[in-house]
Amino acid sequence: MAEPVVVVRELRKAFAGITALNGVDLEIERGRVCALLGPNGAGKTTLVRILTTLLRPDSGSVRVAGWNVLEEPGEVRAAVGLTGQNSMVDGLLTGRENLLLVARLRGAGRREARIVADDLLDRFRLTDAARRPAGGYSGGMRRRLDLAAALVGGPRLVVLDEPTTGLDPESRLDTWDAVADLTARGTTVLLTTQYLEEADRLADRITVVDRGEVVATGTADELKAAAGTSRVVLCVAEDHHVEPATRAAASATGAEPRVDRRARRVEVAVTDGQAAVGRVLANLTAAGVEVLEIGLRRATLDDVFLGLTAGPRRRPG
Ligand code: ATP
Numbered sequence: 041m042a043e044p045v046v047v048v049r050e051l052r053k054a055f056a057g058i059t060a061l062n063g064v065d066l067e068i069e070r071g072r073v074c075a076l077l078g079p080n081g082a083g084k085t086t087l088v089r090i091l092t093t094l095l096r097p098d099s100g101s102v103r104v105a106g107w108n109v110l111e112e113p114g115e116v117r118a119a120v121g122l123t124g125q126n127s128m129v130d131g132l133l134t135g136r137e138n139l140l141l142v143a144r145l146r147g148a149g150r151r152e153a154r155i156v157a158d159d160l161l162d163r164f165r166l167t168d169a170a171r172r173p174a175g176g177y178s179g180g181m182r183r184r185l186d187l188a189a190a191l192v193g194g195p196r197l198v199v200l201d202e203p204t205t206g207l208d209p210e211s212r213l214d215t216w217d218a219v220a221d222l223t224a225r226g227t228t229v230l231l232t233t234q235y236l237e238e239a240d241r242l243a244d245r246i247t248v249v250d251r252g253e254v255v256a257t258g259t260a261d262e263l264k265a266a267a268g269t270s271r272v273v274l275c276v277a278e279d280h281h282v283e284p285a286t287r288a289a290a291s292a293t294g295a296e297p298r299v300d301r302r303a304r305r306v307e308v309a310v311t312d313g314q315a316a317v318g319r320v321l322a323n324l325t326a327a328g329v330e331v332l333e334i335g336l337r338r339a340t341l342d343d344v345f346l347g348l349t350a351g352p353r354r355r356p357g
């Protein structure tokens with residue numbers, strides 16, 4: 041079988057005593073979309089910078105499209121298209137001029153650059169805006185132009201570093217559509233994101249990172265299954281009922297509930313949904329707790345994320 045497009049082994053990187061990556065392993069097969077999901081400061085950008093040869097690792101090995109990032113950085117750069125958190129688009133140039141520039145930088149001749157640029161403008165629905173300065177584009181159009189620029193030269197791997205951070209909801213949907221188009225064509229993609237919904241929607245596989253370490257990896261469904269199948273959620277009427285309700289939920293399920301004191305809300309993971317609701321309710325009644333709401337809901341990727349990345353957060357740098 042062909043080597044995966046990305047192979048990362050035991051990758052470590054520290055900045056002046058701060059560990060950014062602490063032994064990360066990652067593989068992305070050809071044609072797959074991998075989401076690297078993690079909170080602020082998890083190490084996502086550091087990994088992307090190493091993969092794209094912008095930063096040297098302290099130790100470990102990183103191969104992209106069969107090339108070693110330390111020994112063959114030029115080949116790696118030629119094989120990767122990157123769009124970052126900050127747009128690379130030049131606002132003074134038109135959309136078309138931006139793409140022509142990137143194509144020429146990537147070694148295309150004039151004629152070929154024009155063909156590539158016009159094709160990408162068409163594909164990313166930018167033909168009508170092609171001759172306007174990109175500075176006047178909406179957030180979503182800018183990201184589409186960024187994506188188009190990352191595809192110039194037909195890279196083996198496209199890296200999208202937090203592609204929708206800072207976008208309004210409409211532009212985010214617009215960008216998701218553009219990424220979905222990319223993935224439908226079998227492009228291999230590494231996507232970093234802090235948004236569960238984004239990972240759930242766009243990725244085949246999700247690798248959850250926290251504090252420089254991989255804490256889980258799998259499909260969205262596998263991760264959800266690992267977090268328990270469902271949750272009993274309840275709200276109580278009085279502040280002083282939160283404690284007894286938490287104890288009642290814990291003893292009925294054997295799991296540790298999650299408590300939101302301000303909302304007087306208690307939530308606990310269960311495997312036998314309906315029966316568990318009955319037991320929790322019986323315990324609550326026996327404890328004299330007045331319940332405003334009680335119900336069952338399916339585990340979401342949020343549950344996975346919170347369960348895996350809980351604990352005191354190191355301050356992001
Ligand atoms: P975000 O979602 O905020 O972009 P991230 O997951 O991309 O976060 P990184 O930017 O990779 O996280 O940072 C990982 C850790 O390394 C953080 O603690 C950060 O402060 C630290 N770090 C990253 N780059 C540097 C640097 N150039 N100098 C010092 N510390 C750094």
